[in-house]
Amino acid sequence: MINELGMDKYIVSLTTISTPHHGSKTIDFFYKWPEFIYKNISFFINIYFKILGDKNPDFFNGSRQLSSIMCKELNKKYPDKSDIYYQNYSAKMKNTFSDPLFILTHFIIKLVEGDNDGLCTVDSGKWGNYKGEITGKKFAGISHAGVIDLYRFNYSGVDIREKYIEIVEDLKKRGF
Numbered sequence: 001m002i003n004e005l006g007m008d009k010y011i012v013s014l015t016t017i018s019t020p021h022h023g024s025k026t027i028d029f030f031y032k033w034p035e036f037i038y039k040n041i042s043f044f045i046n047i048y049f050k051i052l053g054d055k056n057p058d059f060f061n062g063s064r065q066l067s068s069i070m071c072k073e074l075n076k077k078y079p080d081k082s083d084i085y086y087q088n089y090s091a092k093m094k095n096t097f098s099d100p101l102f103i104l105t106h107f108i109i110k111l112v113e114g115d116n117d118g119l120c121t122v123d124s125g126k127w128g129n130y131k132g133e134i135t136g137k138k139f140a141g142i143s144h145a146g147v148i149d150l151y152r153f154n155y156s157g158v159d160i161r162e163k164y165i166e167i168v169e170d171l172k173k174r175g176f
Contacts, residue, residue: 003078013085013176015167017134018120018147021088021127023071026112031067052101071124085176086128089167091117094141102143119144134163 001007002014030038042060049057064070080086092115093099096107102118115122115133122133135141137157145151149160 002081002084008081008084011084013087013171013174014128015171016086016088016125016127018091018117018125018144019088019127020066020120020124021071021075022124023068024066024109024113024121024124025068026109027063027067028069029112031064080128085171085174087131088125088127088129089131090120090122090125090133091142091144091147092122092133092135093117093143094135094139098140099143099145101145106143117142117144117147134158134160 002011030041039060042063045059046057049059093102093106096103096110098106099118106116106118109116109118109121113121113123134147135158136155140155142155142158142160146155147160154160
């Protein structure tokens with residue numbers, strides 16, 4: 001929107017939360033598999049997403065867009081604008097069983113890349129003015145679903161809705 005649609009003159013700041021700005025090395029690994037194998041795996045993942053309510057999931061194409069190569073090309077094509085304040089946060093699950101929805105993905109991404117929220121790694125989420133990790137104080141941490149408040153409950157030490165209010169208040173203090 002900022003670059004492609006010329007909306008930069010109307011936008012003063014952009015905040016991203018758990019956004020894979022640098023892509024996923026895990027996807028890079030699977031990207032190297034023969035396409036027919038990856039498409040078959042994607043078929044079964046799409047069934048899972050349909051059960052969760054996605055009417056038209058497309059894991060194959062969607063996930064490949066999150067490869068490191070694709071994200072690097074996107075970042076080059078759409079560079080940050082100097083007059084816009086960019087800030088971001090990462091989220092982190094503290095263990096694989098923090099969120100049943102992301103048990104498998106958290107486990108695989110943790111093995112390949114490190115700390116993550118079940119979808120996005122902490123490191124890939126760092127862009128612009130990195131503000132830190134959003135995570136609970138206890139055992140579970142916060143998953144990607146949790147950080148977007150999908151479950152509508154508070155985590156130990158973090159009220160997601162209040163966190164969003166904090167972010168907006170901080171932007172207001174900065175004059176945005």
